[in-house]
Amino acid sequence: MSSEANAIADLLSSRGQMSFVEPTTNTVIGAFEAEHQFQLPTQLKQWLLVSDGGDFFLPAGFQLRGVEHRPLIEVDDPDRPNDSYVVIGTLSSGDPVLCQRSGERISIYNHEAARIEDDESFPDFFTFLNSLAAVVGAGED
Template sequence: MKEILDKLKKQGEMLFKAGATEEEILLWENNNIALPKQYTEWLRLSDGGDLFLPAGLQLYGVSHKPIIDIDDDDRPDDSFVVIGALASGDPIVCRKDSETICIYNHEAGVIEVDEVYDDFKSFLNDLKGILGE
């Protein structure tokens, strides 16, 4: 995950927040749900932030605002958690109890097949494609 973070830092303007501590992640998960393992690994490096500024995406954290809100209404259904958003407003969601990361087209009310990623690492590796960079 650190390699991906370092690679991203070289690809455009980014604003990474300080990483969350293990205690902050555990406290958040104890009060909410378990996040995908790769996303929690990412949170240890960057607890939220803005990537590919000015028109990229924002990732949410567990200790830095904006905080992940498991009740965010901008998701397909209750089996998903919003962990970020594209500049277009489309939320980045993870499926509860899964490593799956998706982009939810909230206007159309669908998740496109080509916007479903097996895990957070796959999502990060495709960011340039997602954003049309």
């Protein structure tokens, strides 16, 4: 289990109302990847071992999907710009949060503009999580 993922979970918990779910296992993650023939981003897999999905910054914020607990990541979810992305969650605005089918990048798809904004694309999942309060407008007072 990733100590960085645990530290981020603690930080997020201290900054807002969170609803984490039971963690999954490496076995379940591996079976999900084999079934769907793609690799989840490394840090997302580390997070799923802490919480397999969940809700962040309730009541308005971000809902992360899991590989074992509902709502599940749907690899062919049509709520994405093209097939090179997978929807891993949804912001309260309805905009999907995506990972690339190959790579570590996490992005928010702006439905209204029909594009991914440069300032809403993150090099990896932990950078996204660390920026989440600002993304959902739940910054510290």
